[in-house]
Amino acid sequence: MTGTGAEIAVAVRVLTPLIKDLYEGGKDIVSGAFKKWSNQGNARKIARKIASVGNVKTIWQFDKEVPLKDFYYASSIIEKPNGKKKQANSIADLPPGATVIEGIVGQGKSIFLRYLCVQELSENSSGHLPVFIEFREMKPGQTLFQFIVRELKSYGLNADDDVFAFLASSGKLALLLDGFDELDGGMISDVVYELERYVNNFENITIIVTSRPDCDIQKSSAFHVTRLAMLDNSDYMPFLERLGLPKLRANEIVTAIQNSPSEVSQLINTPLMLTLTVTVYRSEKSIPPELPEFFEALFTTVFTRHDKTKPGFVRKHKTDIGERALQKFFEIFCFMAAQRGKTRTLTSEEFGATFEQAIFYSPDVKCSLEAFKFDMCKVACLLLEEGLGDVTFIHKSIAEYFAASFIKRQQEAAAQKFYEKASNSFEHWRDILKFLSRIDQYRYLRFYKIPSDRSTLEIFYGSQSHATDESIKEYIRRGVRNTTFLLANEARQPHLMGWRSTTITSLEKQLDGSLSKELLFSRFIDVIVKNIPPKPRDVPGAVVFDEDRARSRRVIEVPGTALVDWIGIDPFVKAIKVGMQEIERGLTEAVLAAEELKQNIF
CATH class of the missing domain: 1.10.8 (Helicase, Ruva Protein; domain 3)
Incomplete structure (x- = not known):
């Protein structure tokens, strides 16, 4: 445990009235259950038990526990409906009743819940008896109630259904449940049902659950969802x-x-x-x-954790393969994860498969999956374990950068092969290409940007050796033939909502796959936005797609060919030509930059 004598004295003083009220109210209703609470020393025992929740390991000192009071900066929540930040120093600062505290990786959901727990021992107490439970400890076949009973027994209560019912009805019980996303998938529906039953049966109970976004608990109508605020x-x-x-x-x-x-x-x-x-x-x-x-x-x-003024200090890692070799292996791992489209979170199975794939391509690396996971999650903290075996990069761009760094280290033939592949799956590799444009600039320009820009320009050439007004018009007309645009006429202010394309020959599909193609498509869309028909229903072939009379809102579906004819094709041609001129200038600059970089090599 924990806490100085003075802190425990404060905790006992705060808890004593609460314990006395519960003892007086419960001793006759649940005979014998509160017997130990008649002992004046029991408040000290409960205080020490609750205070122990506030001892945690940090990335500063992951080899021993430190009290939250020594370093914790209270998190803020986003208030509804105004969206303002509010620092939360007590359970009383949260919405009453049942609340889900939602936060992303690295936001400190668990430590925030522990903070709220130990605050019940301070002058900031909300007057609750906190019961802190970690969902990750629950195994299939166990119920939440079993864990609640276990914790109440550690407070000196002979807990059963009647004792729990009394406490839950008293308005003095706060269940602090950490890590809903760490529950076994087969247990989720049962736990949600159990929690909803508590909320429905005991209107005065306080339940606070932490979870990452998009879990089943947030879908429950019994719970408010409160988001942790980002730091600013x-x-x-x-x-x-x-x-x-x-x-x-x-x-x-x-x-x-x-x-x-x-x-x-x-x-x-x-x-x-x-x-x-x-x-x-x-x-x-x-x-x-x-x-x-x-x-x-x-x-x-993160792997040395020392000041550069302290030469000779080397932190031991479980992988024991050296910092440089470990970084190279991490780069391969990130690239394999990126190939799978997993630059944020990997399940336990995906992490294992990605590790095995990385090991296969790293014959000189000798380390176990467990050692690699430990060094990345516990030492470096570039990955965090969340949920039931899930592993999450602390930021998506970390995986993207180190995947790009892997490409940078490849021989030219391998790098060229990657860039050619990326040209055909631009969206998948978009963010990694962005990093490569800076750290592997010459090969990015030579093998990706220059060929990509030339390819974009050539699609408007038609049968000519260069683009003409007629070839551009023909391309536009062919591209919008199977596209419809959704125009919303809301409060008599029409605007573009979106579009739908039914074939791969549509303009949207053809102008997708590179930054230069996206540039031209955005120029095309800009013309529509600036020339929205004041009465979309007047465009030939327009039909009502959706209507909401209460909001005076009507969505009109307009055929692409008819909309282009209504606006006139010349503004579209002009916009495309301006976009092509931008690409041509960029292409010229890229060729010159590539040549200069090539010369700089020597």
Whole structure:
């Protein structure tokens, strides 16, 4: 446990009235169950049990537990309906009744729930008896009630159905249930049913469940969903001071974050990312200005965790293959994950399969899946274990950058093969290509951008050696032949809602697959947006697709050919030609840049 004598004394003083009220109210209703509570020393025992929930391991000290009170910066929630941030220091700061606390990886859902638990021992107490339970401990065949009874017995109660019913009806019981997403899939419906039964049977019960987004508990009408707020500039200074940084050093780091490019600063919006950024700053004495450099520094820092002024210090890893070799293996792992489209979360099975695939292509690497997972999740914290065996990258761009770094290290033939493949599956590789355009610039230009831009321009040539007005008109007419546009006439203000294409020859499908093609399609759409018919029903072939009289809203489906004819094809041709000129300029610049980079090699 935990807590100084003075802290336990405060906790006992806070708990004593609560325990006394429950004892007086329950001793006659559930005879014998509260017998131990007649002992004045029982409040101290309960205080110590609750206080133990506040001892956690952190990435600063993952080898021993530290009390939350020594470092925790209280999370904020998003209030409804105004969407404003509100710092939550007590259960009383949350909506009453049953609440789901929703947060993404690294936001500190579990630690927030532990904080609320131990706050019931402080002057910020909401007057509840907290019962903290981790869903990950539940196994198939067990019920939530069994765990509730277990915890109540640790408080000195002879708990059963009647005792629970009394406590739940009293308005003094708070069930704090951590990690709904860590439940076994086969148990979810039973647990949701059990929780809904408690909410329906005991109107005064308080239940708080933590979960990542899009789980079944959020779908229950019995629960409010409250989102944890992301960190912003106003949080940085107090957060860093709670970590124990001197005010001068904390101010240096905040200034460095604020002066960093937006692509770096936008990443630093969770407690985990901010804490990792501090480790980078401590090592590098600055925050790298570019995202690739930031990720390189992050990987090195999280595995050494030491100031560069301390030479010779090497942290032992379970993989025991050396930092550089481990980074290369992590790059292969990230690339294999990206091939699967899994740059955010992998199930236990997907993680294992990806690891085996990476090992197959790394004959010199000798490490176990368990050791690799430990080093990535517990030492580096670049991945986190969530849910029932799920493993999540702390940020999607981490997987994308290190996957791109893997391509950068490949021989030219292999890299060319990748870029050619990416040309045919642009959407899949979009974000990785974005990194490659910066860290593998020459080969990105030579094997991807230049061929891609040339291909885009050629689709408008028709039978000519260059694009003409007629060839562009023919391409547009052919492309919109099987496309319909959805125009919403809402409050007499028509606007474009979207479009639907039925064949692969549609303009949308043809102008998809590269940044240059997307540019031309966006130019085409801009013409429609600027020339929406004031009365969409007047366009030949238009039909009512959907209607909501209460909102004075009508959605009209308009054939593509008819809409182009109504607007006139010339504005579309002009827009496409302007877009093609942009691509041509970009292509010329790319060719010159590629040649310059080639010369720089020598």
